[in-house]
Amino acid sequence: MTVRHTRRAFLSAATMMAAALAATACGSPQDTATGGGDSAAPVKVGLVYSQSGALASYGKQYVEGFKAGLDFATKGTGKVGDRKIELTEVDDAGDPAKAVSAAKDLIGKGTKIIAGSTASGVALQVAPIAAQNKVLFISGPAATDAVTGANKYTFRSGRQSYQDVVTAKSFIGDAAGKKVVVFAQDGAFGDANEAAVKAVIGSAGATVSSVRAPASATEFTPFASQIKAAKPDLLFVAWAGTTAPAMWQTLDQQGVLSSTTVVTGLDIRASWPTFGAAGAKISFLSHYFDGASDTEASKALKAKVNTIDLFHPDGFAAAQMVVRAVQEGGDDVDKMVTALEGWSFDGVKGKMTIRAADHALLQPMFQAKLTGSGTAFTATAQKSLTGDETAPPAVAMKG
Numbered sequence: 001m002t003v004r005h006t007r008r009a010f011l012s013a014a015t016m017m018a019a020a021l022a023a024t025a026c027g028s029p030q031d032t033a034t035g036g037g038d039s040a041a042p043v044k045v046g047l048v049y050s051q052s053g054a055l056a057s058y059g060k061q062y063v064e065g066f067k068a069g070l071d072f073a074t075k076g077t078g079k080v081g082d083r084k085i086e087l088t089e090v091d092d093a094g095d096p097a098k099a100v101s102a103a104k105d106l107i108g109k110g111t112k113i114i115a116g117s118t119a120s121g122v123a124l125q126v127a128p129i130a131a132q133n134k135v136l137f138i139s140g141p142a143a144t145d146a147v148t149g150a151n152k153y154t155f156r157s158g159r160q161s162y163q164d165v166v167t168a169k170s171f172i173g174d175a176a177g178k179k180v181v182v183f184a185q186d187g188a189f190g191d192a193n194e195a196a197v198k199a200v201i202g203s204a205g206a207t208v209s210s211v212r213a214p215a216s217a218t219e220f221t222p223f224a225s226q227i228k229a230a231k232p233d234l235l236f237v238a239w240a241g242t243t244a245p246a247m248w249q250t251l252d253q254q255g256v257l258s259s260t261t262v263v264t265g266l267d268i269r270a271s272w273p274t275f276g277a278a279g280a281k282i283s284f285l286s287h288y289f290d291g292a293s294d295t296e297a298s299k300a301l302k303a304k305v306n307t308i309d310l311f312h313p314d315g316f317a318a319a320q321m322v323v324r325a326v327q328e329g330g331d332d333v334d335k336m337v338t339a340l341e342g343w344s345f346d347g348v349k350g351k352m353t354i355r356a357a358d359h360a361l362l363q364p365m366f367q368a369k370l371t372g373s374g375t376a377f378t379a380t381a382q383k384s385l386t387g388d389e390t391a392p393p394a395v396a397m398k399g
Contacts, residue, residue: 046111088111118311
């Protein structure tokens, strides 16, 4: 979408949401750690994420968030009881083969907790390795819906694509009878976004159509004319790449942004200048931005990183989950899994709940607006949606 963070493909949601969450244990992950074992040996945690490659900026935010979250959850000790959390960081460069190799190597050295996965393709390859070796895997920024319910050993610390699209839907309220147009590039990225909007918003009663542009397009006036002629109640823009500034400028100049509600995803802060003058006229669905919440966790994170960006909360939550798992499970991975299933905790975004049935991470999502221009844009929250409001349909656990 412009949302480059949704470059990980949206997967269609197909089943009804579970009527109720499994028994939920509430508590703060920074409660005094007890250790769950007699050994004082370090707890080995492998962080396999993108230190290089296309998603390196996402990976950097993730690991900064993780270290801040670990400090928060252990009250500055870096320990669970007497056991130090020993981190090993490995660069997968966004390559699933490298990630699988790294995970296997770490597991071979006795690591029972793997976290990371900046890219969806990586997460989907590491998840089966976790199940085969019965180690805990906590996926990071990877947004593909397929991580949810992958297997009993796989969890996630970030949001999933369904939660993005439900947040977009919230801009038009009751979707019944509404007209929605998806504007996207030809190819798998556009196909996946269009399919997601049809699955989520179309199934709620909206009529969904699309205007598609070749990935090589540099002139956008004809597409803007098609969009205006369709007179949508909501225009959902799914765009990635260097042509984004020209695309947004054309939509603005042709009056599209003033004729309908235009929604896209709010990416990392470095991308905000690409919106140009159009930025203040767009409605944004947001996973997170600095100032979206005012929680104790967000204050602790901000004290560490100064400016919170999109994927800092994913790393922070992962560390909270690791500490919880070790507190309750010690070295027993099955006990770690049980400790995380149904657990509610106070994260950077607010209340987070791990749904026991399929390990979906229920969490707040945000409507946002940008004010200012260029590098001086400031994001503000227009509305916060609860974890229940953005909950994806429950899926059967696959393994």
